[in-house]
Amino acid sequence: MFEKLFGTSDGLKDMLPKVRGQYIENVKLAKYTWFGVGGPAEVLFLPKDTDDLKTFLVRKPQAVPVTIIGGGSNLLIRDGGIPGVVIRLDAPEFSKITFNGTEVTLGAGLRNADLKKELIKRGVGGLEFICSVPGRIGGLIRTNAGCFNRSVDEVLVKAHIMNEWGEVYEVGAEDFNFKYRSSMFPDNWIVLDVTLKGIESKPEEIQKIIDEQAEYRKAHQPINKKTAGSTFKNPEGLAAWKLISEAGCKDLKVGGAEVSDMHCNFLINNGKATAEDIENLGEMIVEKVKEKTSITLEWEVRRMGVKK
Ligand SMILES: Cc1cc2nc3c(=O)[nH]c(=O)nc-3n(C[C@H](O)[C@H](O)[C@H](O)COP(=O)(O)OP(=O)(O)OC[C@H]3O[C@@H](n4cnc5c(N)ncnc54)[C@H](O)[C@@H]3O)c2cc1C
Incomplete structure (x- = not known):
């Protein structure tokens, strides 16, 4: 896990302003992402409303990093988690x-x-x-x-x-x-x-x-699998899946991470993958496509957080 930014046991939460929403410490972010991987947030903040979010941002110590996440369907959160405060707008x-x-x-x-x-x-x-x-x-x-x-x-x-x-x-x-x-x-x-x-x-x-x-x-599309959609952006005028297929990447696996047999621009967590497996598989694909075509694929999936 990351070195906690603000000391050991009860550091960060105690430094945060009083809010009407909820602070939850050391929350596993895997359950907030479609990939189902990722380490903890040091603190997850669920603001009650816009004013509550404002209070938090205005009064928090400046050095505390803030990360906003949504439905987690485009995220690869690394196994070491996200230091600082992660915000989700869950309130009605x-x-x-x-x-x-x-x-x-x-x-x-x-x-x-x-x-x-x-x-x-x-x-x-x-x-x-x-x-x-x-x-x-x-x-x-x-x-x-x-x-x-x-x-x-x-x-x-x-x-x-x-x-x-x-x-x-x-x-x-x-x-x-x-x-x-x-x-x-x-x-x-x-x-x-x-x-x-x-x-x-x-x-x-x-x-x-x-x-x-x-x-x-x-x-x-493998919509019922643990995935984050298209892994790489389509280079202008080209289809990423075609480049991936032509570079012979369709059967690649790293640990519990696999290329989807339904759509080869989708990576899948077969249930046992770590974020590192998925990221390494993605990087392997980038390398192979580059070797074959000289094109460097750009990640569409957003990678966040720190390695374990
Ligand atoms: C099966 C599957 C199919 C998909 N198909 C498509 C598709 O057809 N087209 C497509 O474009 N995408 C597709 N995606 C990717 C994904 O669904 C989209 O990118 C989606 O818009 C991400 O929204 P999210 O709420 O899950 O954001 P997250 O994945 O949680 O976050 C994505 C980015 O948005 C930022 N963010 C989230 N909320 C806020 C906020 N309130 N303010 C500021 N920044 C914010 C985060 O910081 C992060 O940088 C697919 C994903 C899956 C799993």
């Missing part, structure tokens, strides 16, 4: 949904999947692709997630973010400088809510698109 206050015509404002803690029934009820279409992406709204924006030839930057109207000093700003899509599966999003910004623009649509049409997209995923 962060999961609100408010419609204004075909625009919808969503709390950053909302699970993408929970948007589905509201879109159908309101007859707001154009946002169906979001419902099939695992994870939550904050992570969706941060990663500029997309699928079925759509991405979230196309539908983003504005977002409220909180910076490391607890100040809240309204920002537009242009402030994020979105690129394919990434943005110039500063690491110290926390997304609080986002407003997306949809279009008028018939409930049965929305339902049909959502069902078709869910079926497609089921047929083409």
